[in-house]
Amino acid sequence: MMAPVHAADDASGLALGRKLFKGGAIPACTLCHTLKDADSTGVIGPVLDELKPDAQRVATALRNGVGNMPSYKATLSDDDIRALARYVSKVSGAMQGAAR
Numbered sequence: 001m002m003a004p005v006h007a008a009d010d011a012s013g014l015a016l017g018r019k020l021f022k023g024g025a026i027p028a029c030t031l032c033h034t035l036k037d038a039d040s041t042g043v044i045g046p047v048l049d050e051l052k053p054d055a056q057r058v059a060t061a062l063r064n065g066v067g068n069m070p071s072y073k074a075t076l077s078d079d080d081i082r083a084l085a086r087y088v089s090k091v092s093g094a095m096q097g098a099a100r
């Protein structure tokens with residue numbers, strides 16, 4: 001059982017992650033990635049529902065970029081990166097784990 005305060009933090013963190021995924025991050029993740037929870041159908045990058053990256057993998061991709069995907073280090077705060085990492089890992093069905 002999670003304490004209510006954690007449940008609230010979790011929900012608002014996920015809402016922030018979803019918002020960033022859909023356009024808060026520039027360029028938007030939706031342009032290139034398919035992720036069902038975000039109603040996103042991009043086909044340039046891997047389908048995140050299938051890749052199921054854990055939070056650390058998402059955070060690393062966002063900080064360093066990977067292949068044709070740009071780094072978001074200059075445009076997203078660390079909190080934003082963590083929120084996105086938690087969101088993508090959670091809704092894609094990856095194992096949980098906090099991004100550092």
Ligand code: HEC
Binds near residue numbers: 053057058062
């Ligand atoms: C311009 C297109 C583009 C955008 C925008 C983009 N990505 Fe990607 N992404 C890619 C491509 C292409 C790859 C595969 C790179 C490779 O493996 O060479 C990728 C890979 C990934 C991976 C897997 C990394 C790994 O370790 O294999 C994750 C996770 C990811 N993207 C998440 C995101 C998130 C979250 C956003 C929004 C903040 C985003 N991407 C925005 C194109 C994009």
